Amino acid sequence: MYFVTAQEMYDTDQFAIERIGVEGKLLMENAGRAVADQIELFVSDQKRLAVLIGKGNNGGDGFVIARTLLQRGYDVEVIVCASPSEIKGDAAYHRDVFRNSGFTFTRYEDVENLGHSLKEKDVLIDALLGIGVKGAIRSPYNQLISFVNQFEGEVISVDLPSGLPADEGVKVDQAVQADRTVVIQYPKVSAFLEHTAAYYGRWEVVDIGLPSTVIQSQQSQKRVWAEQDVSNTLPIRDAFSHKGKHGKGLVIGGAVAMPGSIAMTSRAALRAGAGLLTVATVQETITALASTVVEATYTTLPSEGGYISDIGSVDFSYDAIAIGMGMGRHSEAERMIQVALEKTQGALLIDADGLYALKGNLSSLKARQNPTILTPHPGEMATLLDVSIPELLHQPFAYSKAFAEEFQVYVVLKGAFTIITTPQGHQWVTVTGNPGMAKGGSGDVLAGILLAMVMQSQTVEEALCNGTWIHGYTADLLVQHQHSTYDLLASDLIEGLAQTYRALLR
Ligand SMILES: NC(=O)C1=CN([C@@H]2O[C@H](COP(=O)(O)OP(=O)(O)OC[C@H]3O[C@@H](n4cnc5c(N)ncnc54)[C@H](OP(=O)(O)O)[C@@H]3O)[C@@H](O)[C@H]2O)[C@@H](O)CC1
Ligand SMILES: Nc1ncnc2c1ncn2[C@@H]1O[C@H](COP(=O)(O)OP(=O)(O)O)[C@@H](O)[C@H]1O
Numbered sequence: 276m277y278f279v280t281a282q283e284m285y286d287t288d289q290f291a292i293e294r295i296g297v298e299g300k301l302l303m304e305n306a307g308r309a310v311a312d313q314i315e316l317f318v319s320d321q322k323r324l325a326v327l328i329g330k331g332n333n334g335g336d337g338f339v340i341a342r343t344l345l346q347r348g349y350d351v352e353v354i355v356c357a358s359p360s361e362i363k364g365d366a367a368y369h370r371d372v373f374r375n376s377g378f379t380f381t382r383y384e385d386v387e388n389l390g391h392s393l394k395e396k397d398v399l400i401d402a403l404l405g406i407g408v409k410g411a412i413r414s415p416y417n418q419l420i421s422f423v424n425q426f427e428g429e430v431i432s433v434d435l436p437s438g439l440p441a442d443e444g445v446k447v448d449q450a451v452q453a454d455r456t457v458v459i460q461y462p463k464v465s466a467f468l469e470h471t472a473a474y475y476g477r478w479e480v481v482d483i484g485l486p487s488t489v490i491q492s493q494q495s496q497k498r499v500w501a502e503q504d505v506s507n508t509l510p511i512r513d514a515f516s517h518k519g520k521h522g523k524g525l526v527i528g529g530a531v532a533m534p535g536s537i538a539m540t541s542r543a544a545l546r547a548g549a550g551l552l553t554v555a556t557v558q559e560t561i562t563a564l565a566s567t568v569v570e571a572t573y574t575t576l577p578s579e580g581g582y583i584s585d586i587g588s589v590d591f592s593y594d595a596i597a598i599g600m601g602m603g604r605h606s607e608a609e610r611m612i613q614v615a616l617e618k619t620q621g622a623l624l625i626d627a628d629g630l631y632a633l634k635g636n637l638s639s640l641k642a643r644q645n646p647t648i649l650t651p652h653p654g655e656m657a658t659l660l661d662v663s664i665p666e667l668l669h670q671p672f673a674y675s676k677a678f679a680e681e682f683q684v685y686v687v688l689k690g691a692f693t694i695i696t697t698p699q700g701h702q703w704v705t706v707t708g709n710p711g712m713a714k715g716g717s718g719d720v721l722a723g724i725l726l727a728m729v730m731q732s733q734t735v736e737e738a739l740c741n742g743t744w745i746h747g748y749t750a751d752l753l754v755q756h757q758h759s760t761y762d763l764l765a766s767d768l769i770e771g772l773a774q775t776y777r778a779l780l781r
């Protein structure tokens with residue numbers, strides 16, 4: 276499923292109108308009807324509703340929604356929060372259709388009167404502002420938004436919560452806190468940002484009948500990776516396959532004081548499907564791991580002060596290598612990352628401490644012939660970019676894209692919404708996962724899953740999306756059944772992969 280900026284949505288509508296010949300009025304009719312159909316699914320016709328209508332096309336949708344629900348027998352009061360002369364174009368057309376159908380509306384005067392009208396209502400439909408919102412919220416919308424946020428019944432926003440910007444990198448001034456949002460045709464970027472997503476409440480998308488060629492013609496490059504995408508791309512294992520076909524992977528990392536992270540990466544890689552796995556680490560860590568990750572083979576690396584001191588002796592001809600987990604931040608790490616970048620013949624995944632060590636080696640990234648995958652959490656990404664974490668999270672799509680394109684790498688920016696960006700600038704978001712994963716070790720598990728995935732027969736892009744989706748989905752299954760968001764451990768995710776794969780392969 277695509278998701279869009281406000282401009283991409285306008286371009287899409289414009290293309291449909293000008294090149295396909297669907298009139299704007301018809302798009303608005305379709306939008307309003309689709310939203311009304313959705314509302315009908317979760318609001319009983321015994322409830323008392325009010326629709327708040329703003330001056331733009333979001334308000335135009337509001338007229339269609341109100342007319343449709345009134346025709347279907349709902350009790351709906353319509354309050355227009357703009358002067359008649361302000362309503363123009365398609366919205367004015369639908370205001371007239373509403374009136375000509377024999378329905379009436381009241382005009383918003385002040386909050387006091389509005390409070391009076393809404394006292395008896397159960398549901399408020401917010402069609403005040405849509406994707407056209409710009410800058411600080413002006414009167415009367417600022418009072419209206421505060422008012423809506425004090426309403427005790429259910430608030431359902433149309434397209435997006437009024438006042439909320441559709442795009443990233445825009446300051447939120449004031450916005451409706453919706454219980455639900457019925458999104459028109461494509462989710463907007465703000466549905467996937469940490470500081471704006473919660474305004475939407477629960478949301479669902481309704482189709483207004485734009486053919487998929489319309490969005491493709493806009494070359495929009497941001498999509499949600501969903502279960503259907505996993506089902507379509509997760510390779511089916513050949514009955515005659517052998518371990519070599521499922522990938523030979525290498526994990527480099529660990530230190531005397533940190534055996535756990537590399538243990539989790541390795542076990543996760545094996546559970547996620549790696550055919551053969553080797554772990555290269557310091558002797559003490561091998562001793563600690565040998566009885567817990569019995570399926571792996573081991574390579575002892577020289578150490579100093581409890582850390583790996585050199586990786587020159589490593590065989591770099593593996594299908595894929597993951598480096599950095601539990602490696603520690605020390606002076607030799609930077610040189611080791613340099614060696615890995617130069618010598619790794621297959622895909623190279625750099626995680627955790629490896630990402631800090633990468634900072635001084637960024638210029639070597641472009642010279643690599645094979646895929647390089649970086650899996651930062653926001654702190655690591657902010658360090659790589661030399662920006663603060665809040666600044667990064669204010670526009671994570673833009674920062675990830677600029678970085679991936681400049682250094683020709685795949686970036687997996689982890690978080691409640693994980694953003695996967697390819698060197699070509701295509702972006703995917705996965706929305707699986709829950710706060711149970713916000714615990715040390717979840718990232719190590721992801722590194723292992725991704726290592727295994729890039730060695731299966733799928734593109735790197737698919738592998739990263741599938742791995743990230745599976746990681747989060749496993750946590751979701753676990754907190755629905757055996758665990759909770761409090762007790763879930765990263766190692767539970769590894770054992771939980773069984774349930775996920777069984778569900779996917781069924
Ligand atoms: N054919 C289509 O295009 C379709 C569109 N569709 C629907 O249209 C919606 C987009 O419509 P839109 O472009 O009219 O924007 P929308 O947000 O309703 O109103 C903008 C108005 O608000 C005002 N305003 C802005 N910022 C403000 C502020 N800070 N404080 C106060 N006022 C502010 C601004 O006023 P101005 O600054 O011009 O005075 C402007 O007039 C979209 O979300 C979807 O619901 C669907 O029906 C499908 C077909
Ligand atoms: N609230 C959350 N919702 C969904 N996923 C989350 C949440 N918190 C963390 N995660 C996931 O857990 C993992 C944490 O990775 P990371 O921060 O590197 O952990 P660590 O370094 O402790 O292993 C990431 O994949 C991230 O997407």
Ligand SMILES: [K+]
Pocket residue numbers: 333401402403404405432433434435436437
């Ligand atoms: K709205």
